[in-house]
Amino acid sequence: MAAEARPTILGRIGDMTLPVGILAVMAMMVLPLPVTLLDAFFVGNIVLALMVLMVALHSYRPLDFSSFPSVLLIATILRLALNVASTRIVLTDGHTGSGAAGRVIQAFGEFVIAGNFLVGLLVFAILVIINLVVITKGAGRVSEVSARFTLDAMPGKQMAIDADLNAGLLTPEEAKRRRTDVAAEADFYGAMDGASKFVKGDAIAGILILAINVIGGILIGTIQHSLSAGEAAQTYILLSIGDGLVAQIPSLLLSIATAVIVTRVSSSHDMGKLIGKQMNLRRAWVPVAGVMALLGIVPGMPNLLFIIAAAGAGAMAYFNRDLAEGEDGEVLPPEQGDAAGGEDEDSEGIVPEDVADNAPISLQIGYGLIQMAGGENGALVSRITGIRKEMSKAMGFVVPGVRIRDDLSLPPNQYRIRIGHRIVGEDVVYPDRKLALPGGSSTRKLRGIEVKDPSFGMDAIWILPQQVTEAEADDYVVVEPESVIATHMSQAISSHAADLIGPDDVQALLDNLANSAPTLVESVVPKLVPLHTLTAVLRHLLSGRIPISDLRRILEGLAELSGRNLAAQDMAEAMRPQLTPLLLQQLGPINSPLPLITLDPELEQILIRARQSGDIDGGLVIDNGLAQTIITSLAEAQDKAAGEGKTSVVVVANVLRRAFSAFIRPHMPDAIVIGINELPEMRKVEVVAVIGGQSTLPRPKQ
Template identity: 40%
Template structure:
């Protein structure tokens, strides 16, 4: 028996993977081992370079989370800087008697050139930097990080709810919602880490002050009592070296602290800090002109240097003039962009002849419902509506174009299908629609009307009566919801006309990417694209979802071996979709409530039509037969409408023709065959059509 060796793939190692562990080893090495002056110079130079790099990186980020490594980097740089402080202190105390270069050329340069070799000036400058960093920058950065972290955590539930609301409304998909949740989680973690990391930098300043004081006192004592250096020489030598060391340490610390403050105060933007400053300071020329005037006024005051203030006034004036020119150019560009480009005669003709599959024309009084600048939400609702209908119907409905029409009444709208009006409705100004599901709705002050999508009783009421209407059992909706619901029902009613051959081809191509064998066997070997489209249209015509396209195509592939009659193929597809077909029709108690068809009427329908015929049946029977059937159906519906929305149950041979007979009069009525009802579904009869 041979043992199988399992190999585990590890992430690819890069040079940066070794940087942090190596840095930790270097910190320990620097703390424990005396360093030569040359190596100390190199490490101090690296410290200054890293601090400058951090500061510049903080200036060029667009969002704080783009530099999410900063809290950890701040900790590492602080430890590295403190270890260098220990190493330089060791060099100063052990070799300070060797001269100004005892601790390296970097410390010597800061002690001699920067402060001019004057240890008093250097010490005062060092104390000034300590005051600036500790009292101003560090304290402010700590406070900003603390407040930002607290407010960010407080806003976290609201951000999560906003993402869930956008997801439920269909404005974003699941992947976008997951990405946004990860982003706000990263932001919360970042600001929490910044709150703690800022305190490292604050305490680093105190440590530098203590180390400097210890170095001066200890160096003076060592020089005077152990090395017999004269009092004045010992004080000067060790003070200059210690102050130089303090400046070398303090300046990088100051740069990192400033970077931390910039990151903590940086709001999300589309440009770097420098571009934002230039864009916002020069957005308005008036403040710059005022500043130029103030500088010029100061230049006229006796005793003040005129050249300096005149130069400052000239600079501010030049910036003000440049800002004015830039604003004028932007306004001209915006006007040019807003102006429509002249279209050629052919383009105008093409636009004129183009028909939208689905469009809505509105009166001028309904424009605020569409205009997002006036808080109109209709466009947003329609975007969410298209997503919802795609999930419900199984294909993406065309874009719904909304235009204003001055020939309509102020608050009237018209729904057009390929340029032909299919629905029209007028709304009352400044009113809400109160909808009642009861046959005799409770009394409520308002304008009696009916809901446009389903035709139920409703009233236009004033917004002040909303609570009263809710208490009376009405459902109250705003005009945007009324319009969106009406459009949705129109789309469902005419979905079969919106499923074009091109859209059918797109559905098959999408499915072919996942199940190529199924599509390849069916189209075009067995059925043409047009035949598949007719089946899908017939299903949509009876408001059957085609989302389960694989099941439909597999059924067509099986049935087509026996018959290619469109009616029989549709009936077979409906039976394959039985569970999905019946589930939305069941009542809350889990029963399917139906109206059954009298066997005698059913027999007349079957005899009147050839089972293989696909034409409309409305002209194959006497008008009196159809009138009697409609009167019976409407009578039963009038009695049962308040309790349920029943369907008609009849045999399979009669189902298709009965549905075509009733469709012009009751387009939403569902006609089922017993073979389309799963055996586990309980059926309750509400009456018999005679």
């Protein structure tokens, strides 16, 4: 128990340190301090200023010291409180001698003044000018400009992160971290813009406090304590300058730290290493040595000093001769230098990502399409982002990010869609043209490049932008080139959704469901249904276009089926009647009739017998002529329904559904096949086509 309580007690003490310290600082402004305690606080103030400066110098980037504005505020308040406390002591006990305000103030005053009041005042004035006019003013201007530029660039940085996330260059965790860094950077520079005003006000306050101490001290010494003007000036000016220097030196250190932080550029080195790395250039030291040598032989100059400086610059040039240089003498970055000096020139520029691309979905584009993905508008990335969101909602799981990469091996206008390492689609688009799809009443043939639409296989024409008005007037549907790729991508994702979900994705869905139904998740997975079995069931459902968004119902159904010792595919088939309504409601309004394509009863019986006589479980072994007739008839019926704006569904007998779906999927991947028992009881239906005939159907193979 004691071991567990100790961190908690220490944590509470740490949490109480700052509030108690702030209260103590406020008390210093009101209550008189002993001289010994005042000396200790002055030394502590100098230590704090030095510590802040060292941390600023050793930070790799400004956000590494994101608490600097708050530290600066606290240090400024502490210093002003010490000024108030020391002023009270100086004006109250200054007449007793130079040691009245403590040994620290006395030592600083006697060391700087050295018996001359005017020298002390001038040295203090110079320190204030350096702090206020040079360092503080410059740092304040840099803070103001940095804050303005950072806030202006924030939307662009957020869009760039979204683009990299959609292109698959970032994981969601990396994107979240980068968004947090962008927001923190904006907050930091905004706070620094205000914090720099603290430094400026502190420098001005130092001047005013010195003037008050000198004038007030002389008046108090001469009027209240009957000192002569000379004695009062000697005592109170020494104490005032010592007090001012004790406060001004930490103020100067914090001003330097502020300037270091706001002028810092993010890198993998601290400031000392960064400056040393960038200034150790042989090409820079050689001319410096030459100029110093020339000055060293000019008569009347301190020749020895210039010769020594020339020798030092020459030594720097000699010791820096080993830096990586190109053949023409140009200094290369370390990465290029390493590559140039490699043992195997054939492996230059090859990284593991070039050998094994593990992106779940990738889009490879020729160089002619790069402008669509990385141009100012980024239209392709935006369209793909919209497609991912729509498909994720429709299918019930988060579709992985799409990695967009250029591929110089492809023709300029070609693109290729891959699911994993498998190519699932490719075609050609023309970024300077638009794709025109003819409508039902189109009569005019447009000039352009005649093609097949990659998504639906319809006749289409790539036309020039100036032909758009003409095409739309003749009932053509004009599509942007990025929409062509995005629609093709949508079709590929829908057809291969089962390949995009794995155990990790399923576990993420379970973790999300556990927030609302923890008992259900805990009792089913993995006690009744192992995670790999659940993953296989979800994959089978997705292969049949069934959404898996209602994971609660899926788990409840699997719990009921767990005792029947079924295979994953059989479990999925048994779950379909409960889940198919989720698919059907996406095809159209539930109040409108559902378009159905049915099979002629005789054809259906033939197919059922073909399935039963097949030597492959669940497969159809039928005559090629019959197969061609079925495929052609189905395609015509679906095209007719699509022309009327309807998405039709093929309905077959329950025992035939799985085999018939596998039969037509290679020819019609978008066709939806359901069993008669999967039709919702309360849903209106409309039979738009019946496939088959009574006299022309070939018989199945025996």
